[in-house]
Amino acid sequence: MNLMNPLRSVSFLALAVILHATTPTLSAQALKWHATSQTRLAAPGETNLHFAFSLTNISAGEVIITGVRPSCGCTTAKLPPLPWHLAPGKDGQIEANVDIRGKRGMISKVVFVDSPSGTNMLTLVIHIPEDRARNMELALADRQAVFKGECANCHVLPAVGRTGAALYVAACGVCHESDHRATMVPSLVALAKPTGRDYWDQWIRKGKEGSLMPAFAKDQGGPLTEEQIQSLVNHLVTTFTNAPVKVPSPQAGTR
Ligand code: HEC
Numbered sequence: 557m558n559l560m561n562p563l564r565s566v567s568f569l570a571l572a573v574i575l576h577a578t579t580p581t582l583s584a585q586a587l588k589w590h591a592t593s594q595t596r597l598a599a600p601g602e603t604n605l606h607f608a609f610s611l612t613n614i615s616a617g618e619v620i621i622t623g624v625r626p627s628c629g630c631t632t633a634k635l636p637p638l639p640w641h642l643a644p645g646k647d648g649q650i651e652a653n654v655d656i657r658g659k660r661g662m663i664s665k666v667v668f669v670d671s672p673s674g675t676n677m678l679t680l681v682i683h684i685p686e687d688r689a690r691n692m693e694l695a696l697a698d699r700q701a702v703f704k705g706e707c708a709n710c711h712v713l714p715a716v717g718r719t720g721a722a723l724y725v726a727a728c729g730v731c732h733e734s735d736h737r738a739t740m741v742p743s744l745v746a747l748a749k750p751t752g753r754d755y756w757d758q759w760i761r762k763g764k765e766g767s768l769m770p771a772f773a774k775d776q777g778g779p780l781t782e783e784q785i786q787s788l789v790n791h792l793v794t795t796f797t798n799a800p801v802k803v804p805s806p807q808a809g810t811r
């Protein structure tokens with residue numbers, strides 16, 4: 557056990573050196589942040605979380621913020637036009653929005669704030685509680701519930717104006733392609749039954765009464781237009797054919 561200790565201190569030293577080399581340096585002195593890390597609990601059904609980071613230029617000189625880089629496409633930042641000149645003593649605020657649709661559990665996002673003298677890192681931590689049981693209960697009582705109220709944020713809005721493959725991802729994939737989907741949601745990829753134009757058309761339009769599969773046609777209380785349904789059928793008959801799929805057998809030497 558004792559033998560490990562020198563090794564440990566070596567790796568800690570290495571880490572310290574790396575951190576020292578890459579740690580954001582800006583204005584540890586120049587900018588004072590109210591907090592560089594914030595944690596939030598998402599309310600049930602909430603799809604967008606808003607954060608505000610307050611800062612003050614506590615240096616004697618001007619600080620120029622030249623760029624703000626969120627760590628992912630799901631995070632957007634809002635601040636005064638760049639370059640943002642912050643006079644000595646001035647307060648400011650950087651706002652950030654995180655789109656949490658399709659996310660679960662504990663997630664953390666980062667926003668980098670650049671200035672000629674270095675980079676600051678803001679951390680946004682979000683805990684997203686499971687809404688599954690409640691959603692399921694509502695859908696069991698009314699399978700069209702997915703298209704209503706806050707459910708529409710994830711089950712309808714992403715599909716608006718979409719057709720074909722993109723529509724499939726937004727309207728169907730949300731349930732059928734999710735790794736976390738409930739067991740009663742089947743995979744559509746290799747259905748063990750004949751499918752075809754009529755098959756897809758009917759399932760999309762009417763879904764299945766007494767199940768969680770909603771009816772998507774407008775005249776059935778769904779969100780999809782005739783044009784969208786046609787485009788989706790066209791996509792599905794060519795993508796999800798259930799003719800026996802030829803999978804090349806993994807033989808040695810083929811890679
Ligand atoms: C709210 C979740 C949800 C959404 C969104 C959804 N489905 Fe379903 N779907 C289900 C469930 C649950 C079933 C199983 C129904 C049952 O009990 O038989 C199902 C069944 C199906 C089946 C029957 C599969 C079989 O075993 O024969 C097809 C086809 C289908 N869905 C296509 C679609 C298409 C196409 C879309 C998009 C327009 C879509 N689904 C959107 C939940 C969903």
Ligand code: HEC
Binds near residue numbers: 658708739
């Ligand atoms: C934040 C986005 C979001 C909202 C809001 C949302 N859903 Fe879902 N829903 C999903 C995702 C993602 C899935 C796929 C399963 C998973 O990943 O949990 C899903 C799956 C489902 C399913 C299929 C069963 C399952 O759990 O796999 C049903 C039914 C459903 N949702 C109903 C609803 C209802 C009813 C509401 C409103 C009360 C609702 N959803 C609101 C994202 C959402």
